[in-house]
Amino acid sequence: KQEVTQIPAALSVPEGENLVLNCSFTDSAIYNLQWFRQDPGKGLTSLLLIQSSQREQTSGRLNASLDKSSGRSTLYIAASQPGDSATYLCAVELLSPDKLIFGTGTRLQVFP
Amino acid sequence: DVKVTQSSRYLVKRTGEKVFLECVQDMDHENMFWYRQDPGLGLRLIYFSYDVKMKEKGDIPEGYSVSREKKERFSLILESASTNQTSMYLCASSLAGILVSGPIGAKNIQYFGAGTRLSVL
Numbered sequence: 001k002q003e004v005t006q007i008p009a010a011l012s013v014p015e016g017e018n019l020v021l022n023c024s025f026t027d028s029a030i031y032n033l034q035w036f037r038q039d040p041g042k043g044l045t046s047l048l049l050i051q052s053s054q055r056e057q058t059s060g061r062l063n064a065s066l067d068k069s070s071g072r073s074t075l076y077i078a079a080s081q082p083g084d085s086a087t088y089l090c091a092v093e094l095l096s097p098d099k100l101i102f103g104t105g106t107r108l109q110v111f112p
Numbered sequence: 113d114v115k116v117t118q119s120s121r122y123l124v125k126r127t128g129e130k131v132f133l134e135c136v137q138d139m140d141h142e143n144m145f146w147y148r149q150d151p152g153l154g155l156r157l158i159y160f161s162y163d164v165k166m167k168e169k170g171d172i173p174e175g176y177s178v179s180r181e182k183k184e185r186f187s188l189i190l191e192s193a194s195t196n197q198t199s200m201y202l203c204a205s206s207l208a209g210i211l212v213s214g215p216i217g218a219k220n221i222q223y224f225g226a227g228t229r230l231s232v233l
Contacts, residue, residue, distance in 0.1 A: 043202055
């Protein structure tokens with residue numbers, strides 16, 4: 001059974017720091033991996049999607065990598081800002097059935 | 113922009129009531145999903161649908177049913193609400209999944225509604 005783990009569960013950093021969020025999964029038979037952001041009391045917003053054949057994706061200050069063989073993904077946030085404060089969730093999409101399995105998230109706080 | 117709208121942000125219901133949670137998407141997406149989100153457990157899939165009148169059980173379907181009579185609307189039904197169904201409910205949609213041939217990427221991205229926080233007393 002696929003399990004997705006995110007470490008750390010919570011992170012508090014000063015503004016301007018570069019930081020790395022980790023995601024690991026137990027079964028490498030995935031279709032893709034997605035990173036989401038969730039603000040308190042709100043729904044999820046998709047940040048990046050990495051196909052199983054890719055190794056990384058970039059969007060602005062965000063860079064996500066995927067190492068399928070070792071079951072790991074990282075989300076790198078450069079020059080963090082207070083507006084980056086949110087919970088970040090990773091999810092793997094299975095080959096069969098077609099659904100996402102989510103980690104429990106990393107709650108990030110960036111203070112001025 | 114894709115818009116996924118959930119009919120209520122907050123709901124308070126009594127044990128035993130029949131509860132309907134409605135979700136509407138405006139981008140002609142094939143797939144729609146219902147999740148619940150609980151502290152320490154993350155998001156768990158309740159039901160999903162690939163097409164009108166089609167439904168598939170997720171990981172925790174017990175106590176729930178769904179209805180998809182029109183492509184844009186996916187309803188989650190709690191036949192007899194119980195206190196352990198107090199949770200945040202999130203609806204999502206995606207253009208298509210791996211069952212549809214073609215390049216993956218954008219079509220697999222799930223777009224979420226703002227969520228419905230349901231309290232069952």
